[in-house]
Amino acid sequence: MTPFRAARAHHHAMGRLPLLCVFALGPALALPALAAGSLSLTPLGADGAPAVTVVDGNPLRLRAALDQPAPRTLSITFGLDDGRTLATCTVPRAARGCTTAPLSTLDWFWSGAGDAQPQRRLWAEAGGERAAASLAVTPRPVVLVHGFMSDHGTWAAYTAADGFLSRAGLHGWAVGDGQAEGSLDTGALSRLRSATKTLPENATALQRYIAGVKRRTGAQLVDVVAHSMGGLVARYYVARLMGGRDVAQLVMLGSPHGGSDCSALATTLGVLGPAALELRPSYVRDIFNRGITRRHGVPFHLLAGDAIAEGFRAPCSDVPSDSVVSVASASAIPGDVMRLPVLHTDMTASAEVFHRRVLPLLRRGATQAADDAEAFMGDDAPAAQFAQVASGHVEAGSRVEVEVQLDDVAVAAFALFDPSRELEITVRGASGRTIALTAREHGLVKVDDPASLLTLGYGFANPRPGPWRVTLFAPRQATDYALSARVAGGAVLRAEASPASAARGQAVQLGAELRHPAHTLQAVAMYALVRQPDGSTLTLEMQGEGERRGVAWRATQPGLHGVDIVARARAGDLPLERHAFLAVEVRP
Template sequence: MFRIEATMKNFLMIITLLFTTVGATFAQTAPSVHVVGRDGTEKTKITDGDEIRLRAVLPALAGETTQVDFFIEGLETPLTTCAVSAGADACLSEPVPTLGWFWLPGHHLSATVRGQPLPGGLLLEIAPRPVVMVHGFLSNWETWQAYLGSGGYLAELGLSGFAVGDGQAPGVLNTGSPTNPAGKTNSIAQNALILDGYIRAVQQQTGAEQVDLLVHSMGGMITRYYLDRVMTTDVVAQVIFLGTPQSGSACVYPLASLGFLLPASIEIQPSYMDGVFNQQVTHRRGTPFHLVAGTRLIEPITSPCTQVPSDMVVDVNSATSIPLDSAQTIALVHGDLTTNRAVFDSAVKALLQAGPQNFLPHADPAAPALASGAEQFSRTFSGHINAGETREIILPIEPNVSLANFSLYDSSRSLQIEVRGASGNLITLDPQKNGLLLVNDPATMIYLGYGFAQPKPGAWTVKLISGDNTPAAGADFGLNARYTGGATLEAQTSPTIPAIGQAVTISAKLTADGQAITSTSSEARLRKPDGSSETLTLTNTDGLFSTTYTPATSGLYALELAVTAQTSAGYTINRAAYLSFEAQPGAQENQSNRNKLLFGLAGLAVLLFLFISLRWFRKKKTS
């Protein structure tokens, strides 16, 4: 009896083991489609943009090499393929981009073998990419409030929004504050590092591998630097620029002349963007670039410091000066691009909902050619007006000037203005005739602008008057004019990206539009990376002003070069060029930095040795 029971138990164990083995075999060879994440584990849920591989399991061992095609609902062409080797029953594809998958009509993955469906597809759960927003010059995260929160634009699409500086993740950009114009800003490079940390924190919170970047104004310059110099893996799906001055904005000249908001007020200048930034920052790692530009100003007389069409501080030519995947315009001023509902509805919304066909590989463009034919400006007249004071400024206008536009920066936004033409008569400024603009937005670089068509040649007088609202401490101001027609000043620095110790040639030549010049003079003020200034003397050789300067330290240098001329007819010509160059660390400076680092480490080692020795001595003494 005992033997029979033992035999029955052994028989049942064999049967159980057999069925278990057969069941496991069927489970392993059941046809199926799997998603494998970047970490090598299988996934049933991903975020749009995550990198995955697709794995197919055949119902039986392949007798020969067999190709498997993978599909997702909503796309007719295969996502990718893999090949099952003879004698195997599974294969794994190369990495597959999933950008735009969230917006497909369905998320069912399937596979075919020799054109026949493979049983066992997979319904993949996909979350949308988060959107990270980057503010611009003289701004902060609050400019994005229309997009944030449960009632924001992004929530309508089921998207999560993060604005750098909002506290949802660590990191605050410093692009300047309107209430502290004398304060320093971060450089573009420093802000790009902060952006990097913020994006990493958003990735950690959401689990997303990629994000969309929605950027305004200087935030686009920070983003481009981040893509080129900071980003180590592909974490940005696309960039949507709102009013970014890809070739800079001349509206910053009056503010920069005061030495305010450095270095950002230099980095936003056309000479820096065209001659330095755009020559170096060209890598975008295949990221699509889209743009929305404001075109509120379309008449030249209404635009104090830019060409038209313009959003008041950034013209369309600057916004579209780099290769873009798409560009749209809307009749808004610069500050409204982040808040206006029409921008979201007509442009941003569709870009955020873009499908896979919008994320094809992109090659990095070549560095653009240096711009020629710079716009013509007067020197900037800057200073301080105490409460109760007035200041008169003389701006000469020579013959053949067809349009003169004036722009005023006023730190208090309280100064009043009187204008007298060359005849000495007081002119009442009119919004229609003179394009008078009074800007109350403190984040805008200009406070007041106006223009004159066919101005009478001669000396024009602008009187700045402190008003009842002028603070007791007074107001800082900067005033200049932009000329169309008349004389032309051509100026340059060469090279624009020198090494430490490499001489930079500075040259300028004034062409007086056919007028005979009896005398000329020049003045040049160089602002160094530490914020200090130096006056340079230029030599006049047959009307060509030139000098050389050798930078001793790395960093950004800005030069305001003004040339004044007298014509034989008795008119004064005044033109100014706003130039910049960026000295790169040379081998000598790098070696010096390495020596300093080694010296510092050696000092720490000595201190550590003394500390340990002292502890040992005290311990030995007490014992």
């Protein structure tokens, strides 16, 4: 080889050397896995301190730490023992750890199958190394909210030492039980004429109680289970008073989201206000539901009782119903609805309701998404029709007779509210014959629980038109009473107040229309009885032509007013009467 060729060959070999060196050194640059035991995992509580226990739903942060500075940027993955990945964080090169953003522990206490898991294992993984940590999890507190004319005792089946909740490994907090500050006042038989708290005032009491439960347990989220009017109280709390979400989910049993027509008994008697007025369908529909619309992410679950399907067996509500709240009312707002054949007063003691509805939701459901706004889902169907609602007083040892004029109706159902629960009742039909009431033929029911809004009910299918007479006898003690006759068929009375919420001194237009599907009505007359917050009443004659009447009224007292519209007319040879019940809120 000539010197020139040798030098050229040497040059080419040197030119190729750097590339050859790169390939030769490539495997030497592979980064080693972390040394065994070099990674650790620590759960951190809200205060930043290491946590060994957490209440289901409370936020938690996870910290991964290395025993040596990271040789490179590392990505840490965190997970739970059920295989779910929770979060990631990044350790910069030369750093010794990283911490996640706050994580929700909602539903960590329960497995996907609904089994309690009081101990959970967390893991962190990076660079082929895995670390684990144990965490004790306690369930969310369950706050129980009672309804109208009730107290915390209605939840005894839930809160007893061997009750529904304890057998499921849960603890119940019934508002008013003294475990935390705050109690509702929704009325009681022992103080019929004392003013109750309003829905906003009761919601404020619930706010205090939930705050006390959170302080005592360290929980940041609670589950709320409410019965009847308690559902309206809880809805107000969620919409107006909840400062940051602290209700994981709201379960409502027989709550009257469209109101309860049975409230007419108490309001006609002038007792248990303003709570009884707040149960009027017109109040719930036209005032409450229009203002209480926010859910702030809280899922709503609704239970509707449909134990009563025949109209004559429902003393004061449309059917199907639980005897006090119709299915249409219990499901009148958007939500997850279940129907069960249970009566209103049995809901808080029913093992079926607990095991089929409440417990499955406590074990899941809190993470479900919820629409933030709700809308009343009522339709244009008329309110329940009443041929009579009468009230009065019976002296001890005396009798009082109430005459109810029935026209050509398909159903007549009667309800009695008797605070003494001792009145003896005798019924004579339009034929003048005394009727022996039975449960089978007339749906006769006697109710001991005052939360039902009535103490006795019965009814008739296709009753004979004419005057029906109900005699009330007080054998031992004097008592007040209210008697209603709900009808289906025949004349229909529609009434409205505009506006339903008015400023003090503002004109409110009261209007009503009475129609009959088969007759042109004659001798139509109407008046409005206004029940003011101080207990006084105003009677306003309604003027107009044909089947429609109206009157303007200016309120001088702030507060909630009950407005009873009474219409009388003749349909052919039959006299008829209908009552409608409105509520008007007067702002100061």
